[in-house]
Amino acid sequence: MDNLELLSKITGKFPEVKEFLPAAGVLKDEMLAVSAPAGVILPLCTELKNNKDFDFDYVMCISGVDLKDKLQAVYHLYSLKRKHKLEIKTELDAVKPEVDSVSSLWQGADWHEREAYDMFGIVFKGHPNLTRILTAEDFEGYPLRKDYEGKPDNYD
Amino acid sequence: MKENPIITTDNCAEFEEMTLNMGPQHPSTHGVFHLLLKMNGETITYARPDIGYLHRGMEKLAEKRTYQANIAMSDRWDYIAAMSNNFAAVLGPEKLMKVQVPKRAEYIRVIMAELNRIASHLIFFGTYGIDIGAFTPFFYAFRDREKILDLFESVSGARLTFNYFRIGGVAQDLPADFIANTKEFIRFFRPKLKEYDTLLSQNVIFRDRTVGVGAVSAEEAVNWAWSGPNLRGSGVNFDIRKDDTYSVYSEFDFAVPTGANGDCWDRYMVRMKEMYESTVIIEQALAKIPEGEIMAKVPRVIKPPAGEIYIRIEAPKGDLGVYLISDGSVNPYRMKVRGPSFVNVAILQKILKGWKIADVVAVLGSLDIVLGEVDR
Amino acid sequence: MGIILDKAPYLIEKLPGGGLVITSMDWVINWSRKSSLWPLSFGLACCAIEWMADVGARNDFDRFGVFPRPTPRQADLIFISGTLTKKMAPRLKRLYDQMAEPKYVIAMGSCANTGGPFYDSYSVVKGVDKVIPVDVYIAGCPPRPENVLLSILKLQEKIMKESILKK
Numbered sequence: 026m027d028n029l030e031l032l033s034k035i036t037g038k039f040p041e042v043k044e045f046l047p048a049a050g051v052l053k054d055e056m057l058a059v060s061a062p063a064g065v066i067l068p069l070c071t072e073l074k075n076n077k078d079f080d081f082d083y084v085m086c087i088s089g090v091d092l093k094d095k096l097q098a099v100y101h102l103y104s105l106k107r108k109h110k111l112e113i114k115t116e117l118d119a120v121k122p123e124v125d126s127v128s129s130l131w132q133g134a135d136w137h138e139r140e141a142y143d144m145f146g147i148v149f150k151g152h153p154n155l156t157r158i159l160t161a162e163d164f165e166g167y168p169l170r171k172d173y174e175g176k177p178d179n180y181d
Numbered sequence: 182m183k184e185n186p187i188i189t190t191d192n193c194a195e196f197e198e199m200t201l202n203m204g205p206q207h208p209s210t211h212g213v214f215h216l217l218l219k220m221n222g223e224t225i226t227y228a229r230p231d232i233g234y235l236h237r238g239m240e241k242l243a244e245k246r247t248y249q250a251n252i253a254m255s256d257r258w259d260y261i262a263a264m265s266n267n268f269a270a271v272l273g274p275e276k277l278m279k280v281q282v283p284k285r286a287e288y289i290r291v292i293m294a295e296l297n298r299i300a301s302h303l304i305f306f307g308t309y310g311i312d313i314g315a316f317t318p319f320f321y322a323f324r325d326r327e328k329i330l331d332l333f334e335s336v337s338g339a340r341l342t343f344n345y346f347r348i349g350g351v352a353q354d355l356p357a358d359f360i361a362n363t364k365e366f367i368r369f370f371r372p373k374l375k376e377y378d379t380l381l382s383q384n385v386i387f388r389d390r391t392v393g394v395g396a397v398s399a400e401e402a403v404n405w406a407w408s409g410p411n412l413r414g415s416g417v418n419f420d421i422r423k424d425d426t427y428s429v430y431s432e433f434d435f436a437v438p439t440g441a442n443g444d445c446w447d448r449y450m451v452r453m454k455e456m457y458e459s460t461v462i463i464e465q466a467l468a469k470i471p472e473g474e475i476m477a478k479v480p481r482v483i484k485p486p487a488g489e490i491y492i493r494i495e496a497p498k499g500d501l502g503v504y505l506i507s508d509g510s511v512n513p514y515r516m517k518v519r520g521p522s523f524v525n526v527a528i529l530q531k532i533l534k535g536w537k538i539a540d541v542v543a544v545l546g547s548l549d550i551v552l553g554e555v556d557r
Numbered sequence: 558m559g560i561i562l563d564k565a566p567y568l569i570e571k572l573p574g575g576g577l578v579i580t581s582m583d584w585v586i587n588w589s590r591k592s593s594l595w596p597l598s599f600g601l602a603c604c605a606i607e608w609m610a611d612v613g614a615r616n617d618f619d620r621f622g623v624f625p626r627p628t629p630r631q632a633d634l635i636f637i638s639g640t641l642t643k644k645m646a647p648r649l650k651r652l653y654d655q656m657a658e659p660k661y662v663i664a665m666g667s668c669a670n671t672g673g674p675f676y677d678s679y680s681v682v683k684g685v686d687k688v689i690p691v692d693v694y695i696a697g698c699p700p701r702p703e704n705v706l707l708s709i710l711k712l713q714e715k716i717m718k719e720s721i722l723k724k
Binding site for chain 2: 047051052085088105131135136140144157161173
């Protein structure tokens with residue numbers, strides 16, 4: 026399935042999902058990208074995984090991005106059977122970033138979401154074990170945010 | 182007289198559960214990896230992998246480093262296969278800048294990546310032998326790996342962290358005797374694969390410890406987003422070199438070995454067969470390598486235009502992805518590294534349940550994780 | 558070693574010709590210590606792979622009596638081979654405390670010396686000597702196996718200068 030067909034099928038089912046168009050002069054790779062509001066992520070992903078037209082069975086990557094005034098969660102999905110890719114971007118509030126967890130659909134999303142929580146403070150609602158994963162349990166702050174400033178401790 | 186109670190799954194809650202911390206310092210964890218195990222007798226009832234003991238903040242540092250410096254940093258993601266990491270680090274900026282890499286440089290890159298795949302799998306072979314209880318494979322593997330490192334040293338000057346790839350090509354052309362030496366190495370190495378098979382693969386104790394242990398079905402493996410030899414061991418024929426091809430891999434003819442049962446032995450055998458396939462690729466590349474430039478014309482200061490890109494390559498451990506966002510400056514705005522080991526190791530919390538304590542090392546070793554990539 | 562090493566040397570030293578006895582004892586004790594340095598088989602990061610290459614056939618530091626042990630209780634040398642993170646630092650301190658005296662530390666590579674390429678990271682300890690004392694530093698990122706062998710020779714030199722009289 027090519028990108029246009031994939032896009033029309035997705036937007037047919039979810040009218041609030043739009044094709045992500047980069048700003049003027051900003052490059053984008055050939056992977057199809059859509060932007061979706063945070064509320065629609067879980068139903069959208071359920072459809073993408075279970076509908077045999079899409080068959081997205083493989084999570085490539087889930088990452089957070091700090092856009093300074095807001096946060097963004099980016100999902101890269103892949104279908105091993107149909108060999109197509111999809112990128113989903115959802116913008117989140119910088120103060121209270123919350124989105125539904127997709128780890129019930131793809132177990133592989135489990136640690137990606139924990140990492141995004143650890144690094145950006147994005148709360149994935151419904152995640153079975155949303156705790157810090159890379160940094161120590163008593164770590165303060167979210168290091169990959171642009172405004173993060175580490176406090177010197179006794180090791181510095 | 183009271184009879185000895187028999188422990189069954191129904192009454193096991195009455196017996197005391199034992200908690201065992203395996204790691205962060207444990208010889209079989211291949212680094213600083215912590216596994217919290219709860220056991221009923223010798224049977225694992227709960228497993229929790231705990232990572233982050235080597236978390237060096239690579240993604241934050243990438244935002245402070247230039248693109249060239251990030252190639253050097255990438256050596257330290259998966260430090261056993263630094264050439265593959267270099268590959269992933271340069272592909273993103275090159276695609277954003279629309280650089281056409283010269284053919285000779287592409288061939289050199291493929292040769293290096295495949296040699297590094299052999300070196301990486303050799304470390305797996307050696308350390309997995311130690312995990313299972315055989316020390317000899319370690320010496321065999323490291324003896325032969327040194328020969329690959331000599332080849333790397335002749336092109337890049339380093340043994341482990343090469344920093345050999347450049348945006349637009351490679352740092353230096355091959356030395357005059359490299360092609361002859363590599364052919365010599367392949368002649369030397371192919372019989373060694375048979376030697377490894379007689380030494381370890383068909384060893385009765387080794388087979389008893391690995392066949393049927395830690396089996397993962399194909400659906401489960403895909404659902405956990407496994408990649409690389411682990412996924413292929415479960416019978417899924419997925420190799421990014423073939424299915425989502427990059428560089429000049431489409432010009433080579435090679436097989437993708439897969440397993441059948443997804444147990445430790447299958448994962449092991451896939452790697453052993455992959456080493457042979459890598460020599461096949463290297464041989465073809467050496468025969469076809471064209472003459473010419475090794476660097477494209479790129480500006481001295483690398484400033485990719487604003488944009489974003491997701492690239493992925495088949496590293497020895499699996500699907501190595503880099504999500505790169507550029508804002509047009511000399512540093513990346515965001516660089517997310519999807520390490521294959523990070524994803525592959527997460528499944529331990531599920532598959533260890535029900536196995537004996539001695540099998541934990543066999544399963545963990547068969548995943549072939551590198552903590553530099555797990556924690557970044 | 559209790560009385561024999563703590564008190565006896567000071568008594569012997571006062572006797573006529575005692576200095577000769579002490580230096581001979583020093584030589585024997587130091588020689589036996591330096592000839593069987595058993596390191597903890599412990600790896601942190603990239604340098605651990607080069608350390609493993611030292612165990613391997615080409616470099617083989619068994620020639621110097623260096624033979625890795627899996628537990629700190631049996632080890633008298635620890636190679637800090639790689640980056641020490643803040644999450645790992647308390648564990649390393651504990652491993653070091655578990656080793657029996659006399660114990661030696663070799664900081665291997667730039668990360669263990671100063672933090673190396675990760676000197677400005679929020680999670681990296683800038684030099685392992687902020688946590689435990691270090692005897693020998695090896696430069697390199699990672700150091701070559703030959704360099705590791707040299708560090709063992711340097712440590713042996715250092716051990717030969719020790720005395721049971723703690724001056």
